[in-house]
Amino acid sequence: MRGGGIWRVRPYVRPYRTQMLVMLASAAGALVAVSTVPLVTEAVINGPIVHHRGGLVPLAALALALGVGEGILLFVRRWILGRAATGVEADIRNDLYAKLQTLPVSFHERWQSGQLLSRATTDLTLIRIFVGYGLIYLVVNTMTFVYVVALLLHLDVRLGLVTVAAAVPIMITGARFRRDYHSASRRVQDQQGDLTTIIEEAALGIRVIKAFGRHAVEGARFASMARTLQSSSMVAVRLRARFFATLGLVPNLALAAIVLGGGWAVSDHVMTLGGLVAFVTLFLMLVWPVESLGEIMAIAQEASAAIERIWEVFDTPPDIADRPGAVDLDRCEGRLRFENVGFSYSEGGRRVLAGVDLEVAPGETVAIVGATASGKTTLLSLVSRLADVTDGRIAIDGHDIRDMTLASLRRHVAVAFEDPTLFSASVRENLTFGAPDATDAEIDAALDAAQARFAHHLPWGLDTRVGEQGLSLSGGQRQRLALARAILGRPRILVLDDPLSAVDVHTEAKVEAALARLLERTTALVVAHRPSTVALADRVAFLDGGRIVATGSHHELLSTVPGYRAVLAQDVEAPAGPPAWEATAV
Amino acid sequence: MSVDLATRWRGVAAEDAEVITAPVNAMLRGRSRRLLSSLMRPHVRALLGATALIVGFDIASMAGPLMVQQAIDRGIPALTRHHDYWPLGLTVLGLVLAGAVQASTDYGFTYVTGRVGQDVLLDLRQRVFDHFQYLSIAFHERYTSGRVTSRLTSDVEAISDLLMDGLQVLAWAALTILTVAGILVWSDPVLAGVVFVAAPFVAVLARWFRRESVKAYRATRETIALVIVHFVESLGGIRAVQAFRREPRNQEIFAALNDAYRGATQRSIRLVAVFGPGVKAMGNATLAGVLLVGAIRVEHGRITVGVLAAFILYLRRFLDPILDLSQFYTLFQAAAAALEKLSGVLEEEPTVPEPTPGSATLLTSAQGRLDFDDVTFGYRDHPVLHHIDLHIPAGQTVALVGETGAGKTTLARLMSRFYDPTSGSVRLDGTDLRSIPRDVLRRHVVMVTQESFLFSRSVADNIRFGRPGATDEEVRRAATAVGAHQFILSMPGGYAASVGKRGSRLSAGQRQLISFARAFLADPEVLILDEATASLDIPSERLVQRALLTLLRDRTAVIIAHRLTTVEIADRVIVVSDGRVVEDGPPPELLSRPSRYRQLHQAWADSLV
Ligand SMILES: Nc1ncnc2c1ncn2[C@@H]1O[C@H](COP(=O)(O)OP(=O)(O)O)[C@@H](O)[C@H]1O
């Protein structure tokens, strides 16, 4: 059966082809055993019973052997299926995960996470069922079908042709079913992904939902999506019901035609009554393969839609990957240059950055200052190639970063993001995220520098699991852990995106004192919203309108660049009206 | 791969221990059975209808062979000898009719069971989802979003398999077995006895299967949940994963978890591989037994050949459904493990319970007075807040300041009842929060959390979250008030533009503005802002402050901020340190004497140069 791109699963089945063949053989063997038992029964009745011949015990033993043999063959098939089908499923899942890890951030922002998850779970289950059951029985049933039809044609050509003719409506409705059921399954699977997204966001956003008391609204949104999914599933159910009924009806009609035509033939003495009986008996053997065809085709179409969905991910080119011949920069001095860098998030979209030129000398610290949404975070994300520049280039020690291997680039560049991005793992695991070999002494040093010694006082020390996204810590604690993580690997280039926004003034001063020592030797880009953070830097670059409009010391810029003054200085303009407490104090 | 590798990285948390003993097992079974029956109860009539359809189907499918026999015995001889078409014609007509009845009952049956299955799924999904929403923050902290997701997807689907395929099998198989068993006993009790000899063996096998499969299927549910959790969390933080070259280690962990799931699935499939064919082989063995005993009985003249032949034909009709029934049983066991997990969630009680209708106080309008009376609170055993006494009159704007980790956020969370105090009470307008229904409380008290979570929806939808019925104009006004209108218009699509996955298309400051607009739109009597402007530049923060001045004119507000510009609009400052209120007073007063606040203010002023 052609089933969309179902053949694409082949490379994953290939390692298990021996098992598949054994499964096929045992399925066929079991079928033979089943169909032999009636012959034995007949032999018992015709032999030992009617003609009082001996041989009852051996025949009964044969029946026993066939019966048990069938059981054993079934057992063998399913036992092997346990390994092969789960193996195919697990292999695809591993590869899918690996692929997803290589796809750039932009891909993950574009795709709903629920859609990815439903591919990795529901869709893969469908493929497992197809490989373990559908595929095997597809082959076995086709073989049975061809074999029996050939026998029927051999018994009586004209009645045999009636049987063949009966296959025509099955094929026609089958083709329609295949098409319709494929798109119905696809719709169901897509909607399962959407529903999963709602579920996941409702769980992740539970604090916001609770803070606003929006349970009912979210519940209604979920219910309406679940209802949509339900009605799509009902479309699939209806299609199945209709097709299965057709598959039940056609053999019966064919049987009626055979009885009618056969009766005619017998009365015309073209055929014997015995011949007709044999023909009908044999024909009835077709009923099961035809009826189960519906189930198999449904499984195949579900799998085919699932494969289509999964391969959409596999077929996405990894936009950010090692170029052929990329160099593994072993040692890095830390000279960072932006040359006429331009960037936009979508092709032909608004340019967030345009013509950014900036050079950071080894060991120098440059603060990036700019209004909200001026592109600071965007600029920083280009350095570790979480996104690639649209124009111009970024170079480290003179090498275009796109000519370096990603591994070496990211070894030299460490980042502390605006949102701390912690994982529900132990504190230690979160810290050694990029430096799995870090020693305890190094970890301590990093915690000290980030003023994050509180981690030692958590209930299980560094082995304490921080809640999902680190939410069992206070905002400032999260941020300091993220900072410690960034400095732990002793990177040559440090990229810090507003690293102290959630930290109080006192703690900030302490962190800055510690950071200042560290930054003496490290090239750093630091996004800053507060003058105190700016003080860390040797130089300030002011980002405005997508380009760096001025660089210089804080005080220089403060006195020469009005825009800079507006973004960073407190005294430009007091809030409209006197502060409330002044008003009341008067 | 060692279990150690798969688990050690997760670290230790208090809630991990989970031991299942025999009485627990029984409790779990009872619980899942209750859930299942409450799910099925509304559909009893539909299921009865389905049973009627299957009876029709059975009769029609049994009529087929009868018609063929009639044609051979009567129709064809009549045609051959008397050229009488009628008998043959009638039987053929009967065949067509039987086929039609069979097809239509088949259709009806598949449809009805499918309908019931889908309705039950919908019901289950809604119940579990609503219950998750109902449970407290403390529950979600321990459960994590990945497990919530796995319960509502993977577990629900395991049940879906049972409902969609199982019901059909069950109704058909049970019915056939009962009728055929009756026929067997009626045609020859002794031979039937031979058949039933196998019953205890089947029962033993089924018992073994049940015991083992409970464990096996439970393992599949648990391992897939871990796969989902890791998948969701690690890809959710893909920036950090890639920036820190975490991919190989993640892959290692994922492969280990995935392999554990594979192993669990393999084990459950292999249990079925023993059980199903075992039942089948036993059935087949009874056939051999019947042949042997039957032949002997024929020999002794106890039964006729015809009876034996019929018996054997019926026996086959008896054995097939038994195998199907065993298949149903395996589906059932798989679903039972999922039901166990889901019923567990449904029986979970919120640690922050709703007041009983009798004790509930329906504050229709609130003034906004907040009182903390001797409040002590800790997330675990270790207290974070100690004996807090704090009284905020209606309409006051209060700033909470203090070091990170001092407990400011915790205090705010108690005000909006994310948690209940360990001792003492928090009151709104004199009413203990514990006796205010949550929907009423949320109408009056709204908190903007430190993490400005946005949903992957449009800008307008995210703002409208603050007040679902708000008009476009009101949404626009809220956005304008906090200074978000301009940038929203510059996005392709304006208010209809999607903010991307959880707001990823916006800068951090823009996200904060949107969550601010959301709170602005909600316009509650008590507004709590937890570092809601931390990522904004100073001009934007000013704009927000200006908006706050109008918004907060007659509102109670609690503002947590590190940048003291925000504090300047407060009537009163409360300094929190190590879970205690250490200073409390109007800013000018605190500034006028040596105080921690003055130190803080001084340090902050110094940091501005
Ligand atoms: N993933 C994204 N897709 C599309 N637009 C984005 C994305 N991330 C940021 N932007 C837009 O780019 C601009 C700059 O954002 P960002 O670099 O985060 O600013 P900031 O200077 O505040 O860090 C903003 O207008 C924002 O809306």
Ligand SMILES: Nc1ncnc2c1ncn2[C@@H]1O[C@H](COP(=O)(O)OP(=O)(O)O)[C@@H](O)[C@H]1O
């Ligand atoms: N959900 C939680 N589970 C356990 N501990 C928590 C949780 N949230 C905060 N804590 C701990 O409680 C203390 C106070 O945190 P918090 O109230 O967030 O401080 P902040 O004053 O910075 O807002 C910190 O030590 C923090 O680690």
Ligand SMILES: [Mg+2]
């Ligand atoms: Mg930013």
Ligand SMILES: [Mg+2]
């Ligand atoms: Mg806080």
